[in-house]
Amino acid sequence: MPEICPMIEDPNPQRTPLSELGEFGLIERLTADLVAIQPSTVVGVGDDAAVVRPDADCDLLVSTDLLVEGVHFDLAYVPLQHLGYKAAVVNFSDIYAMGGTPTQLTVALAVSSRFPVEALDEVYAGIRRACAHYRVDLVGGDTTSSPSGLTLALTAIGQVARGAAVGRGGAQATDLIVVSGDLGGAYMGLQVLEREKATYLANPNLQPDLSEYQYPIERQLKPEARKDIVELLAELGVKPTSMMDVSDGLSSELLHLTKASGLGCVVFEDKLPIDPVVLHACEEFGIHPATAVLNGGEDYELVFTVSLEDYDQIKGNPHITPIGHMTASEGAYLVNLAGEHVPLAAQGWKAFTAK
């Protein structure tokens, strides 16, 4: 992550006004030299619609995400290239969360004229980098102006073997609940960045030292989708009975899984995987680590359920952690360190109440 301190601006920015290129010129510039790498991409950018030829015996997956400046990101500390990268990755994450592989992406971008062309170059550079990393073709979209701010709406297309998409509702009452990686980091990264922004606004000459928070900041600014976990489970011969990605916080995702399956669940606080640097940040900010995990969101890890019979396949694997199990009785609970059952509450984006 080279841009560890995004609050420091480029001293020599090029600023070409959007009006200089116009709509068609801008689209041509942003989509120049795109080369399709997926065999399923027949026609990419440049026609009324992209043409995709799915592999035989595959289902297609379609996922859309919207990112709005001032709601989902703050350009005071989000570098534009990271924004583009993250916007693409969160979409890919939805495709992996269905057990599939992303193959194509469309990008709709609305931007006010306060952004120079070079800013959009940066956003697209991030999107292209994500596409290259995940082997996804950018095949279309729409670019337009907006009265204020920057809005990105991305739609990912993916493939999965016919009938093999992993939904939210397939868990059985005795299934284990498993998460990939560790949780709460993206939320704590956001706390660090918000604090540094306040410090920066108070004294722009102060050079923040963010090196000790590099991990949570990277979790927030440049998340990755867990393509490797989908591949790992396939190698282990384990088919999740249900799966989601952790975008809104583990609590919300567990409530979705229990609602969709008509079951309940119990997860254990002492099993929640949390990175030591994140734990340290929680302590410093006076935030309960379980709160960061359950309500924080944006970690883009996978949470999934597996049959008890698969326990031998997954136990001890350093990339995934069983944190609890489904229950026949309804209700979703955290068993805290004191052994008490605490009901989980839905969070989701609180954007509508915050404004």
Place this chain on the structure above:
Amino acid sequence: MPEICPMIEDPNPQRTPLSELGEFGLIERLTADLVAIQPSTVVGVGDDAAVVRPDADCDLLVSTDLLVEGVHFDLAYVPLQHLGYKAAVVNFSDIYAMGGTPTQLTVALAVSSRFPVEALDEVYAGIRRACAHYRVDLVGGDTTSSPSGLTLALTAIGQVARGAAVGRGGAQATDLIVVSGDLGGAYMGLQVLEREKATYLANPNLQPDLSEYQYPIERQLKPEARKDIVELLAELGVKPTSMMDVSDGLSSELLHLTKASGLGCVVFEDKLPIDPVVLHACEEFGIHPATAVLNGGEDYELVFTVSLEDYDQIKGNPHITPIGHMTASEGAYLVNLAGEHVPLAAQGWKAFTAK
């Protein structure tokens, strides 16, 4: 079109704040009771991604459009239900313009808290009406808040027989250029609505009489996609060599067709199909009819090229009009009523220069 005068507000609007429902409650309300009618829809709204199973021997088409308040629409005279309908239809139009059939739709919506829940109900009612009319399944999306205004990003998925997608670049030098319906109406409808808005702002008690402009206003507020033309051409056994929909103005679309084919074109002013009511409005507003057709846009008619051999099949058909032909030499020209060759100029959205 019952809402001929949208500037008059509902005297008893229900106003439920968005914060009362929250994100998940809002999504549930907006997507309640959706029933899939397309056999290719396997999983619709409610998972990380929709699952689509394309028909055997079909290619998939993907098209994204973005509509931004204050750029693409003005809620002073655009009823929310019409906005939703139009947002869906312009996407479907892109799929028909490839010779395909739209089958699924995702909707990403960013909205400020000044909108009550009932406003989004209206937008979704329009989207659902369009989906029902065109037999498209609403299968997913994203709903979030925005600091200001209303932004809609819709992605349509469609199908076309394998290898049969009609692109922009297939025209031959002697092909005829044909348009469906008539052109310029949407642009003149916009002029009427803008004038009435100004009148209304000056004196809100004045009841505008828009009845004589019903046709152009309907073209602007409630366009339809030319599904019937795609079907007609199939019945006639005519396969267009290239095709686009007229969204940015005929001039821009012709420049796209010539650029993509490496050819030129000539169209004749006296062949341009214009409705008498639109002609009358042009006269009243002092706008040259050819300007409304060439630079106006938003008519969502189809412009396509056909081989000379197909002329007998299409001639005299009241739904389509040959307006000119491709040329081996480069350059795109209008032959005006005086017989002069006038070069066509690209327009597109001038949004970036207007702000």
